[in-house]
Amino acid sequence: MKEVLITPIQKILISFLFLILLGSGLLMLPFSTVKGISYIDALFTSTSAVCVTGLITVDTSTIFTFTGQMIILGLIQLGGLGIMTFSLSLFSLAGGNLSLKWRYAFENIYNDIHSKPVKSILKRIVLYTLVIESTGAVLLYTQFIQKFEPGTALKHAVFHSISAFCNAGFSTFSDNLMGYYNNTVVIMTVACSIILGGLGFLVLQEIAQFIAFRKKRRMRRNALTLHTRFVLILTIIAIAGGMLFFGLLEWKHMLSTQQVHEKILTSFFQSVTCRTAGFNTVDIGSLRQSTLFIMIMLMFIGGSPGSIAGGIKTTTAGVICLLIYAKFKGEKQIRLGDRALDPETIDKSMTLMILAMSFIFFATFLTLTIHEFDLNNSFLSAFFEITSAFGTVGLSMGVTNHLSAYGKLLISVVMLVGRLGPLTLILGLTSKHRDVSIEYPVEQIMIG
Template sequence: MKRSLLAVKNLDPGWALILYYACAIVLGGALLTLPIAANGEPLSFLDALFTATSAQCVTGLVVVDTGTRLTLFGQLVVLMLIQVGGLGITTFSVYLFFYLGMGVGIRDRWVIQETLLHTPVDSLRDLVRSIFRYTLVIEAAGAALLAVAFVPRMGWGKGIYSAVFHSISAFCNAGFALYADSMIGYRAEPLVNITLMALIILGGIGFLVIKETFDLSQNRQRSRKRRRRLSLHSRLVFMTSAILIVGGALLIGLLEASASLKSMGAAEGFWVALFQSVTSRTAGFNSIDLNLFEVPTLFLIMFLMFVGASPGSCGGGIKTTSLALFVAIMHSRLKGNPHTNVFRRTLPAAAVNKTLTLVMTALLFIALAVFSLLAVQMQGLPAMASRGAFLEYAFEAVSAFATVGLSLGATAKLVPAGKLIVILLMFIGRIGLLTVAFTMIQRSRKAAVPVHYAEENIMIG
């Protein structure tokens, strides 16, 4: 076993990351094809692979109902994939390397740096242990709170199981639910709403931000004289997340006040607007039928999905810091400032270039994905019918890429080729678009020699 692990450790960092996720998905898909995993007929390999990818990539898009179609064994396989995918296969692998006494090499440090960190840490061993500890404590607390609401309705056995399942699914931003209508049945219950939103937010801000906030609070309690503040990364995460959550909730409330929320009371409408603002950022639960929303609201949700969670978290999307940096870059350039400044700090050129590359590449990739989905799904349909489905499949593509899991009903209509496209979207969205792109083109670790030719101007705008 040690030899196999050593061979994996010697792989290129990007390929190792892809291999980790691919192996887990194939293994999970194989388990879900077993007769013991499904009620009635066993799942086809494509449906099992789709479900495994959605769980491992913490997305939540489903082609079979998790609560009724899958048996307890099948649901536990999904739950295992969600937990592994949420924490990150790399975290588990590095922890295993530590356990076997193999240490962590340059490749593992690169993978963790890309997925979890914005600044170096003294001990990766302590970091990995902290991630496991925080995850266990947060998910246990969430399960205990949800059990208060679920046990009276379902009894002890089903109530506790449902609480544990949805606590893990929420913290890992997976969006898998055991109920066919997701959380619509609990949309007026404050305890369920608050608990799920807290789990989603904690799982979406990033493990390092949680650790830094906790450590800072502990240091302030021990020494009040020494004042410390959060890093620029953590401040951007908190500020952008708060703006998106509050702003999203207000806009949903305003846009839907005379539409889908009209028949609800003030309290129920408040919970629905706030819950959808939070969950649209990669969690995938819904407390209302999204088909009831107006087109502007759906476009807003697509924007929230595209942004997603924060770096080093369980969520997907281009990340909150990328949005904040993109706005800061545009603001600086429009003012004629060649440097990008945020909170009295100047960002390095490498971060600026990576942000611009990520945002533009993501937009082009989603455009290509929407075109591909429409091409395979709309073949042979009348022109009017295909035009009406544009929003449906565009919504599906953004949801899959951002590993959100919200859908307008397109998932159930996917043909085999459409399922494969969505599988690819979820896979690339979870691993990271730039990681996949740089790996596929076999990016050299050595910096390329810059070439500067004679300059020639062109017209812009």
């Protein structure tokens, strides 16, 4: 009997599907909810938690019991840690299939991973996760204890800390974090956890090593790799740009009743969270359409490669911007600092962006077809919701909880594709291909 071989992509998909189905089953049990929910809502919630998205069809704080909330938290943690682990495994697998040229370039970026055993790497992932989440929980507890009993404050603190670092956006408050919009400690703690979760394990490890070397005064030139420097620069640009646009567009609208420092804090937080996390301190449905458009762009970009964040990733968007810049200047090579990017990297970036956009447009079309007469301002609402699901962000204009069973299933599929799609594309696009000995004549066609 022929042995059935399961590919790495299939293993990842099976693992996620198993966790989602297990979670949905647990959420259907009587002790998980106050009055019971439909299976489609349990499946949607489980998918959203495992894919660390944060979109909900039922109120997490009032519908689920303490046990149910802990099940959701466990799914978030397993989904988050699993994604980081799968990313690491995927990079290693991809490295094994690369040509000598690509393997050399890959090891220059991820040299520390190739020099250490897998167990050591996984231990570091768990260690960084525990340190960041524990620190966040302690800081949040100091604020929540002012409103709640110690046990309840601890639950809220731990839940929000894990949800923030895993970029999930789930909250045990009915109004998410709107009640803490002017609490600097809560907002900055959650924002910093989101940023760290969205940078990626490799970048976090390099930063930790950089700090350690600096303390020991053993600094070397270019201590951070090109990849890490690129990720940090793009992250700063994305946060600053989003903050600027949000502040300018909403200064005299949504933020008109806030003090100046509160406006700055809100603009910063929404810029951070709308790229991947899904927490909100303002009513998303009441924002200006121009603001929502900027948020859609940020949700589409997402976080950094190898992180818990979704989207096409900051580096993909950065490479495409460098390509456009080089074309304007008439340069043949795409330069990043004192290095030229490999054409294969550029091809992958363009392919990933086009496939992601095509999928979002198709899913939006299906949503509009299913709910053509049900949604107010239907196109923007559907487009926003689908992009949020694909980018595993979790922000909503209030549409998701009004969807039919078919609509909820569609959003669930979008969340899963959004979570696994980029990883699948990386493996697929870096797989070994046969050298074609036949070269065809080149022909020009008119474009533009």
